[in-house]
Amino acid sequence: GESVGLHLPTLSVQEGDNSIINCAYSNSASDYFIWYKQESGKGPQFIIDIRSNMDKRQGQRVTVLLNKTVKHLSLQIAATQPGDSAVYFCAERNSGSARQLTFGSGTQLTVLP
């Protein structure tokens, strides 16, 4: 049948647990990656970024891991809170693409009380 929309991967976690959101990117030439959080009715909000010369970067309650060998990016959220419920997008930048970002389709994170 015809798809009626994006089928976002979903992740449900209990409040207080850690969350891991995964992203596979396609372009081995990508040299910069960002995670965005988008709450309902709002624009994407920057969370954390990482360059391709790093494999890990930590922020406040968030950690991004980059595995260039398998072209995989993950976002870890520690002690997940109800306010973390949102759609999370990864974005990549190809160093040869005039510096545009390419966005993934997103993952819906739901924090259960």
Next chain:
Amino acid sequence: DAGVIQSPRHEVTEMGQEVTLRCKPISGHDYLFWYRQTMMRGLELLIYFNNNVPIDDSGMPEDRFSAKMPNASFSTLKIQPSEPRDSAVYFCASRRGLRGETQYFGPGTRLLVL
């Protein structure tokens, strides 16, 4: 800083009407991006500017769409004539320089074309 400002926040119009969306980037940012977000296609880049000059408009769906940036603090995205399939959320984002990788998004304009 107030962040990226977009107006209107919501727009309902009838098919065939002209729609103009407005954006004020963050002061000092020299890159400005227009995106469209739909359930079907996700977040799509339409066009982006550097120092008020359009650099890549390959994402603009068709000639009904046009964008301008007359100065560093203002940009418009115009749809004329509008069609129901243009219904989406349109985001503006801005960024500082080549080394300023992070794009900051505005709150978006929700457009509904009846």
